[in-house]
Amino acid sequence: QSVLTQPPSVSGAPGQRVTISCTGSSSNIGAGYYVHWYQQLPGTAPKLLIYGNSNRPSGVPDRFSGSKSGTSASLAITGLQAEDEADYYCQSYDSSLSGWVFGGGTKLTVL
Amino acid sequence: EVQLVESGGGLVQPGRSLRLSCAASGFSFDDYAMHWVRQAPGKGLEWVSGINYNSGNIGYADSVKGRFTISRDNAKNSLYLQMNSLRAEDMALYYCAKGEQQWLINYFDYWGQGTLVTVSS
Numbered sequence: 128q129s130v131l132t133q134p135p136s137v138s139g140a141p142g143q144r145v146t147i148s149c150t151g152s153s154s155n156i157g158a159g160y161y162v163h164w165y166q167q168l169p170g171t172a173p174k175l176l177i178y179g180n181s182n183r184p185s186g187v188p189d190r191f192s193g194s195k196s197g198t199s200a201s202l203a204i205t206g207l208q209a210e211d212e213a214d215y216y217c218q219s220y221d222s223s224l225s226g227w228v229f230g231g232g233t234k235l236t237v238l
Numbered sequence: 239e240v241q242l243v244e245s246g247g248g249l250v251q252p253g254r255s256l257r258l259s260c261a262a263s264g265f266s267f268d269d270y271a272m273h274w275v276r277q278a279p280g281k282g283l284e285w286v287s288g289i290n291y292n293s294g295n296i297g298y299a300d301s302v303k304g305r306f307t308i309s310r311d312n313a314k315n316s317l318y319l320q321m322n323s324l325r326a327e328d329m330a331l332y333y334c335a336k337g338e339q340q341w342l343i344n345y346f347d348y349w350g351q352g353t354l355v356t357v358s359s
Contacts, residue, residue, distance in 0.1 A: 129282065163345035165283070172333060172349040173275075173283065184347065216283050220342055226297045227273070227344060232282040 130155060131217050131230035138236040139207045147202045147233045149217030155228060157198035160220040164193055164202045167214045167232075176215070177202060204235070212237045240264040240348045242334045247353030250324055258353055260317040260334030268292075268312035271337030271344055274319050276330035277352075284330075287319065288337060288344065295341050302328075321355070329357045 132150040139145040149162060156162055164177040175184055177193035180200065192203045200219075204211055217230040246258040260272070273288040287298045287308040296308060307320040317334055331354050335346035 161343055161345070165346070167283075172351055173346070174349070175345060175347045178345045178347070179343070214282075218283075218285075218345065220344070224300065226299055227285040227288065229275075229283045229285060 129231040130221055130224070130228040131219060133215075133217060133230035133233045135231070136234045136236065138238055139204075140238045141207055141209065143207050144203065144205045145207060145235065146204075147215050147217075147235070149200045149202070149230050151198050151200075151219060153198065154223040155198075155219045155221040156195065156200055158222055160222075162193065162195050162200035163218045164191075165216045165218065167216065169213070173216065207237055209237050211235060240336065242336065242348060242350035244332065244334045244350045244353035247332065247355045249356045249358065251359050252325060252357055254324055255320070255322045256324060256355060258319040258321065258332055258334075258355075260350060262315045262317065262334075262336070265336070265348075267315040270339055271295075271341060272310060272317045273335045273337050273344070273346060274308065274317075275333045275335050275346065275349075276328075276355075277333070278327075278330040281330075286332070289317070290337075290341050291339065324355075324357045326357050329355060331355075 165173040166176045167173045180195040181193045271290045274286040331352040333352045334350040336348040337344040
């Protein structure tokens, strides 16, 4: 059971918009700690997608965006492409655990 | 170009020890926190341990606290993870990941390719 809760899977057709939620609590997201997002393509290491709730590292397309409200955060992907098919993870800091926590991951399928 | 290269993984019996290493290059190693993150086969990501730039702040996941020890050698641009009393549930791909300068704002902007730890008799 992960501290941050994500849906196990989401899907969408090419060109569509999908969102992935990440629900935490008052000791992590709700406490004001930043949320970060990672993309893991099959057989590869994770890649930073969004940092500091809504910032994109250089090279990440603006089709990817992040937001945060209260004890939750969301990753939105617009103009879905086949190459977006991957696992996505949210991550934050938890003050009760004194450490960093990940969501359980969401598998995105492009139909 | 930032590079993180892990080594030291392998097959080990339950209860034994293993030491992982991560060689870093392409950035000012002694300015940044570093972390170990693991991924069991077919499972999600789990943060294992982190250490700040001067080893003044260190953290562990509850699942490894008291058994694993993280350390770094800034002169050698290297990160280490000493793993003792290994259990079957420690079997995973262990990633070395670069953190940030501010301890509580850490995210992992570069990752190695991982080193596989297999715990089995």
